[in-house]
Amino acid sequence: MHDLLIALQAFYEEYGVLLLExxxxxxYMTLLSTFxxxxxxxxxGIVLTLTDKEGISPNRIIYTILDVIINITRSIPFLILLxxxxxxxxxxxxxxxxxxxxIVPLTVAAAPLIARMVESSLKEVNKGVIEAxxxxxxxxxxxxxxxxxxxxxxSLVVGTTIVLGTVLGYSAMAGVVGGGxxxxxxxxxxxxxxxxxxTLITVIFIVAIVQILQGLGMLVAKKSxxxxx
Numbered sequence: 685m686h687d688l689l690i691a692l693q694a695f696y697e698e699y700g701v702l703l704l705e706x707x708x709x710x711x712y713m714t715l716l717s718t719f720x721x722x723x724x725x726x727x728x729g730i731v732l733t734l735t736d737k738e739g740i741s742p743n744r745i746i747y748t749i750l751d752v753i754i755n756i757t758r759s760i761p762f763l764i765l766l767x768x769x770x771x772x773x774x775x776x777x778x779x780x781x782x783x784x785x786x787i788v789p790l791t792v793a794a795a796p797l798i799a800r801m802v803e804s805s806l807k808e809v810n811k812g813v814i815e816a817x818x819x820x821x822x823x824x825x826x827x828x829x830x831x832x833x834x835x836x837x838x839s840l841v842v843g844t845t846i847v848l849g850t851v852l853g854y855s856a857m858a859g860v861v862g863g864g865x866x867x868x869x870x871x872x873x874x875x876x877x878x879x880x881x882x883t884l885i886t887v888i889f890i891v892a893i894v895q896i897l898q899g900l901g902m903l904v905a906k907k908s909x910x911x912x913x
Contacts, residue, residue, distance in 0.1 A: 709783040710865035713855045721794030729802025754796040762854045783864030801843035805836040845901025849894045
């Protein structure tokens, strides 16, 4: 037991601070990328819903353009997307490596996923509610805010938890090219140095973070579900 405590203390002294920084950077990349992803993806999802052939403002051209952009972006594997966006990342951040730089490709990868999630959630809203609001003379803005987003908020929150888990997974992949966070630690200290223990610990932390975020998301979803009894 004494030897185990000594070994744990030695491990913490060597890797403790590094792992804490990795957790911090992973959360930083995941949360900020998801935030920026929603700034782009939420309006896209709303426009997709409105301009769909069954939407309140059908527009085949706009829907098709957005649909093609989203489908193409989502079809590109994240690591390839990360490499393709190196010039853009350098232009915006000044470098192509590190946690801050990784936010750029993470945001680009998250936005189309979010757009689809939002579109799917909004299309679940009962059409009768939308028709009732329209017949009462509600403006499109009010229908979007009060009806579509209001009625779909539980589904939107659940979608956010899925997005967070996906983006966190992408952030770990970015470690292959020095993206920072737990993925970077797993590659540099676990894979390159053949430290299997480090790799396992980073995996445990990543899984734990995903479970915590999803747990919090589901809790918020239950709180916001006005249909619960």
